[in-house]
Amino acid sequence: MRTIALLLTxxxxxxxxYAQVAPNKYFxxxxxxxxSPFSVDRPLEFLSVxxxxxxxxxxxxxxxxxxxxxxxxxxxxxxxxxxxxxx
Numbered sequence: 001m002r003t004i005a006l007l008l009t010x011x012x013x014x015x016x017x018y019a020q021v022a023p024n025k026y027f028x029x030x031x032x033x034x035x036s037p038f039s040v041d042r043p044l045e046f047l048s049v050x051x052x053x054x055x056x057x058x059x060x061x062x063x064x065x066x067x068x069x070x071x072x073x074x075x076x077x078x079x080x081x082x083x084x085x086x087x
Contacts, residue, residue, distance in 0.1 A: 030069040038067045 038046045043062040047055075055062065 030073045032073070033064060033067050033069060036067050036070060040064060040067065 040062045043052050043055075043066070046068050047062070047066070052062075054060075
């Protein structure tokens with residue numbers, strides 16, 4: 001009985017992990033933010049007023065990770081795909 005339970009568990013886990021694979025979809029992360037026109041000193045240039053107010057209320061500082069990537073990087077990859085899901 002224990003063997004059957006173990007076998008069923010392994011099958012369920014392997015099936016669930018396979019279901020997470022999205023065929024022909026890729027995640028691209030841009031990390032180079034040098035020469036960006038934005039600065040953490042001026043967050044309203046790239047964040048909404050509502051977002052800045054929420055961050056202030058929750059004590060979340062604006063850091064360099066919040067700065068958007070240069071649009072040139074995104075445009076370079078647009079011609080390589082037929083659909084972009086999120087920018």
